Amino acid sequence: MQNQLPVINLSRVDDPNQQADFYRELRQTARDIGFFYLVGHGVDIAQIRAMECEARAFFQLSAAQKNALAMEHSPQFRGYTGAKEEITRNQPDNREQIDIGAELPVWENIPDDAPWLHLQGPNLWPQAADLPEFKTTVLAYQQTLRAVAIKLLRAFLVALDQPANALDDLIADPPVHLLKLVRYPASSAAADAQGVGAHKDTDILTLLLQDEVGGLQVETDHGWIDVPPLQDAFVINIGEILELATNGYLRANVHRVVTPQGQQDRYSIAYFLAPHLNSRVPHLNLSTELKQLALGPEADPNNPMFHQLGANSFKSRLRSHVAVSKKYYPQSYAQICQS
Numbered sequence: 017m018q019n020q021l022p023v024i025n026l027s028r029v030d031d032p033n034q035q036a037d038f039y040r041e042l043r044q045t046a047r048d049i050g051f052f053y054l055v056g057h058g059v060d061i062a063q064i065r066a067m068e069c070e071a072r073a074f075f076q077l078s079a080a081q082k083n084a085l086a087m088e089h090s091p092q093f094r095g096y097t098g099a100k101e102e103i104t105r106n107q108p109d110n111r112e113q114i115d116i117g118a119e120l121p122v123w124e125n126i127p128d129d130a131p132w133l134h135l136q137g138p139n140l141w142p143q144a145a146d147l148p149e150f151k152t153t154v155l156a157y158q159q160t161l162r163a164v165a166i167k168l169l170r171a172f173l174v175a176l177d178q179p180a181n182a183l184d185d186l187i188a189d190p191p192v193h194l195l196k197l198v199r200y201p202a203s204s205a206a207a208d209a210q211g212v213g214a215h216k217d218t219d220i221l222t223l224l225l226q227d228e229v230g231g232l233q234v235e236t237d238h239g240w241i242d243v244p245p246l247q248d249a250f251v252i253n254i255g256e257i258l259e260l261a262t263n264g265y266l267r268a269n270v271h272r273v274v275t276p277q278g279q280q281d282r283y284s285i286a287y288f289l290a291p292h293l294n295s296r297v298p299h300l301n302l303s304t305e306l307k308q309l310a311l312g313p314e315a316d317p318n319n320p321m322f323h324q325l326g327a328n329s330f331k332s333r334l335r336s337h338v339a340v341s342k343k344y345y346p347q348s349y350a351q352i353c354q355s
């Protein structure tokens with residue numbers, strides 16, 4: 017059983033002497049395990065520390081301050097979700113979180129047949145008097161991580177012998193992404209064991225920063241393995257969109273978080289690079305050699321993907337945040353439940 021997880025150094029892509037080896041390694045790792053640590057990402061450690069500090073400070077706000085930002089106030093599915101309010105695989109997740117997307121105005125004149133455009137809009141921010149640096153820190157971090165994610169996306173494409181810009185339609189402006197700040201409260205109760213249930217990320221790719229506590233696990237051919245913290249490295253999860261676009265050559269891995277049992281809560285910060293709301297599932301024409309190595313997409317039969325990517329993102333939000341869905345989109349929610 018392999019428990020030494022791969023580490024990819026992104027800075028090697030900029031070194032002409034190492035590029036070829038870098039792409040070879042990336043091509044193999046992404047197919048075999050779909051999951052790795054990213055180092056050499058170039059993000060200033062001070063920026064990471066500042067983001068972690070703001071995230072912890074956010075969760076120390078009072079319940080009343082956090083609930084003032086509850087997602088039920090946001091038709092865009094932004095804001096605070098308390099522990100056990102989010103559902104994964106029909107079970108509540110024992111984590112609290114705040115979701116912060118691209119800070120943009122609401123989309124005007126949304127046609128009835130494109131309800132996913134409601135996902136664009138403003139965020140819910142803590143009061144500046146409570147957390148004066150929060151908003152600027154978050155927006156700067158989103159921007160930095162977006163650039164790293166796009167650099168990595170383009171590296172994947174070159175590794176697969178595609179033009180680096182082959183998926184640029186997906187990441188065209190206005191940007192679509194999500195930053196999720198998460199706290200997993202420690203608990204030894206069996207009923208709290210699901211920090212977040214097993215899932216694939218539905219986006220393009222995810223850059224995850226976890227603290228020193230541990231609890232992240234990834235499913236492999238040999239069962240679940242731990243993904244221990246590696247300081248200042250991002251854990252990369254390939255999202256379902258890249259899995260589909262490459263006919264399963266790139267694997268979207270299944271992962272979960274087990275609630276910490278000791279005294280210490282776990283904090284993580286996940287950046288999701290998501291597709292433009294009006295884009296469609298892309299298809300890359302891989303070489304015959306790579307096509308033969310592709311494993312085929314492992315779409316979940318209980319949750320088929322729509323070709324319209326905005327519809328997909330909307331469906332995933334509707335399923336995860338039932339109270340918000342019922343409040344703002346009862347019809348769409350009823351349709352999703354029947355599908």
Ligand SMILES: O=C(O)CCC(=O)C(=O)O
Binds near residue numbers: 284
């Ligand atoms: O908190 C983590 O380490 C993982 C979170 C995650 O997988 C998610 O929110 O999609």
Ligand SMILES: [Fe+2]
Binds near residue numbers: 216217271
């Ligand atoms: Fe995830």
